[in-house]
Amino acid sequence: MTPEQLSDAIVAALTALTDAGSLTLPDGVPARVVVERPKVREHGDYATNVALQLAKKAGLPPRELATLLAEVLGQADGVASVEIAGPGFLNIRVEAGAQGALAAQIVAAGSSYGSSNLFAGEKVNLEFVSANPTGPIHIGGVRWAAVGDALGRIFSFSGADVTREYYFNDHGAQIDRFARSLLASAKGEPTPEDGYGGQYIVEIAQAVLAKEPDALDLPDDEAQEVFRAVGVNLMFDEIKKSLHDFGVDFDVYFHENNLHESGAVKRAIERLTEMGNTYEEDGALWLRTEKFGDDKDRVIVKSDGKGAYISGDLAYYLDKRERGFDRCLIMLGADHHGYVGRMNAMCAAFGDQPGVNLEILIGQMVNLLRDGEPLRMSKRAGTVLTQDDLVDAIGVDASRYALARYTTDTTIDIDLELWARQTSDNPVFYVQYAHARLASILRNAKDLGIEAPGEAGGFDPSLLSHEKEGELLRALAEFPRVVAAAAQLREPHRVARYLEDTASAFHKFYDLCRVLPQGDEEPTDLHRARLLLVAATKTVFANGLRLLGVSAPERM
Known part of the structure; x- marks a missing residue:
């Protein structure tokens, strides 16, 4: 029995009480009830505080409402007992058969176990990494590559229509500095004072010369344009290959330059002006961002007629909304924290809802340690770790x-x-090893001619009554809720931590509950039931690792 199934049983019990006239709820019976695993195992399999939550509305003392609910819920299929604790908590124990049946349900669901329709019908644009095409992806950007891709997988698993998008910053001063750096390297000159250094600049400069061998014969301004055009494309190709090798591919690569060439910036400004959210002052055009919670208004078009940086943001956000995205999520580094207020104000200025139509996630720094000391230098990038x-x-x-x-x-x-070790103190090894061990058990069972109950029948779920079997089953039952929380809170780390806890529950089960017969021992229904539990656990590990974009090895 999963928490969701128990929630349904509690809702049914509340409905029965209201239908019988024993309970009056002015707002009606809630559609869902929160069911949690108690911190103290002796308190039961699950617990709920629904009686405390509904008592005031029902006009009853919490314990009196809990007593009414316990009497009805205790008769529900799969519920073994209901106890009232403290001011009105309900501690619930489920029958072994109801709990054990979950193993067959997980195996039957397979790769879809844990999925939901939480975000069904929603189009989500997930923009992440978006590193400037002036060098390899730095260590902060790669954090977003891992988190962003995992979040995209989790959103898709939760029913959303997800588009992964990379914003290609090919417009602005940083591209000029990149081109000048390539040209200087090709000419054997020192790196410009505001330029980019590192071995990768040398490599790309030489690659440009290989494609355009006569580039250095051109005047400097023309040569710089060659190095800009060819060099940026080479750098971006390298970035895309690096991300692909990391298991991250994007659906859309959006070029910033297109916003300026297509008239999208002008169209966004006109839209905001029509809405009364711009004004002219000191020869510049301003956006009324303070009106929408920003600390001050922002210049859109400067007095010299050139668009300020935010003008591109306005056009890009409007473009996403016009492409039909309900939610636009942008992942930015810690150095962009001050950017959040103006972006949310921009969203509101378009008549949208910050936090819903636009959401900005900020990621903190990543440090690489060796021998307890932070690494400072990249062999190839020169100054930034990649x-x-x-x-x-x-x-x-x-x-x-x-x-x-x-x-x-x-x-x-x-x-x-630590992360390179093949030992249990390495979290990814610990989780992957659990999956490999589960795969090994299933292979050994096949070698012994023992078929899984899902294929051959004979599964008695009530046989899974050992304490450690119960703990493992309750852990497996939590997976859908963990995935839902990871999607709702934008926190893929919940899946990783769950897998580690479940690996611990599996190892404890395996240490005390023998799955396969030994010697000449004949396979029993208990062996088959435990084998199905092993198959269910393997399914959950495979699904969880897939959401993180991490492989689930069959052997280690």
Whole structure:
């Protein structure tokens, strides 16, 4: 019995009480009831405070309402007992058969177990990474690559229509500095004072010359344009390949330059002006962002007639909404924290709802540690640590898991030696090893000629009555709620931490509950029931790791 099924049973009990006239709820029976696993196992399998929540509306003392509810709920299929605790909490125990039946349900659901329709019908635009095409992806950007891709997978698993989008910053001063840096490198000159250094600049400059061998024969301004056009494309191709190798691919690569060339900026400004949210002052055009919660109004078009940086943001946001996206999520680094207020005000100025139509997530810094000391220099990028530095040290799986394992509002210190170990203190190894061990059990069962009950019948769910079997089943039952919470709160790390807790529950079960017969022992229904539990657990691990973009190895 899952928490959702128990919630349905409680709703049915409340409905029965109201239909019988024993209970009056002016606002009606709630559609869902929160059911949680108690912190103390002895208190039962599940607990709810619904009696405390509804008592005032019902005009009854909480314990009196709890008593009424306990009497009806205790007769529900799959419920073994209901006890009242404290001021009106209900502690619920489920029958072993009802709990054990979950194993068959998970195996039957397969790769869809844990999915939902939570965001069904919603179009979500998820913009992340969006690093400037002036160098390799730095370590902060790769955090968003891991978290953003995992969040996209979780949204899709929760019913949303997700578009992963990369905003290609190919317009502005940073591109000029990049082009000048390439040209200087090709000519054997020092890096410009405001330019980019590192071995990658040398490599790309040489690659440009390989494509355009006569570039240095041109006047400097023309040569710089060649290095800009060819160099930016080479750098962006490298960024896309690096992300692909990291398991991250985008549906849309949106070029900032298109906003300025297509008239999208002008159209956005006209829309805001029609809505009365712009004004002219000191020869400039301003957006009334203070009116919508920003700390001050913002210049859109400067007195020289050139668009301010926010003008591109206005056009890009409107473009997303015109493409039909209900939710636009943007993932930014910690250095963009001051940007949130003006972006939310911009959203409101268009008549939209900040936090719904536009949501900005801020990610903190990532530090790589070796021998307890932070790494400072990249071999290739010169000054900034990159995605390749991390992957070269610990691999793609460990990198993705380590980056997605923590809430994004905290700084991460990644101990490269820890995450490279093949020991249980390495979280990704611990979880992947659990999946591989489950796969090994199923292979051994097949070698012994033991078929899983889902295929051959003979499954008695009430046989899964051992304490550790119950703990593992309750852990498996939590998976859909964990995924839903990860989607609602934008927190993929919940899936990673869940998998670690469930791996612990599995190992404890396996240590005390023998799954396969030994020696000449004949397979029993208990062996088959436990084998189905193993198959269900493997399904959950495979689904959870897939949401994080981490492989689920069959052997280790």
